[in-house]
Amino acid sequence: MQPAKRIEIIASSVELAKILDGLDKSGVVGRTVISNVSGQSSTGEMSDELVNNFYIIAFCSRDRVNLLVENIKPILDKFGGVCYLSDVMEVQSINCVASV
Numbered sequence: 282m283q284p285a286k287r288i289e290i291i292a293s294s295v296e297l298a299k300i301l302d303g304l305d306k307s308g309v310v311g312r313t314v315i316s317n318v319s320g321q322s323s324t325g326e327m328s329d330e331l332v333n334n335f336y337i338i339a340f341c342s343r344d345r346v347n348l349l350v351e352n353i354k355p356i357l358d359k360f361g362g363v364c365y366l367s368d369v370m371e372v373q374s375i376n377c378v379a380s381v
Contacts, residue, residue, distance in 0.1 A: 282370045282371065282372055282373075283347040283370065283373065284343060284368065284369075284370060284371075284372045285340050285341065285342060285343065285368075285370070286341050286342070286343055286345075286346050286349075286366050286367070286368065286369065286370050287324065287338070287339075287340055287350065287365075287366070287367045287368075287369045288304075288309065288312075288335070288337070288339040288340065288341060288364065288365075288366060289336070289337070289338055289364070289365040289366075290335075290337040290339075290353070290357075290363070290364045290365075291318065291320075291334060291335070291336050291337075291362055291363050292334065292335065292356075292357065292360065292362025292363070293315065293333070293334055293335075293360060293361060293362065293363065294333040294334065294335050295360065296305065296362065297314070297335055297355050299319075299335070299360075300318070300337065300353060300362075301314075301337075303349075303352035303353045303356055304337075304339060304352070304353070305350040305371075306348075306352050307341070307345055307348045307351075307352050307353070308341065308348070309339050309340075309341045309345060309349060310347050311339060312337055312338065312339035313338050313339070314335055314336070314337050314339070315335060315336040315337075315338075316333060316335050317327055317333050317334070317335075318334050318335060318336045319334060322361065326369055330372045338371065340371065346366060349366075350364075
């Protein structure tokens with residue numbers, strides 16, 4: 282097992298390309314993007330009727346976090362959205378090739 286950071290981002294689809302570019306520049310290449318999410322937060326309700334929102338979940342090593350924040354925070358500050366970072370443990374699988 283290895284320590285890692287879990288990245289969760291919820292924002293408007295208008296900024297999706299910018300955020301994906303920021304993740305790429307940070308060295309975060311693996312991710313899942315879920316479109317058309319809606320919900321409610323402490324700042325108010327997010328409605329999918331006015332704008333499509335997305336949810337990104339990704340993981341990175343702890344040493345990439347500062348660069349990630351440098352690349353993502355200005356986008357969120359300008360366009361809105363949230364980013365959550367949490368500590369996780371990565372369980373790596375062993376790739377096995379079965380011989381017949």
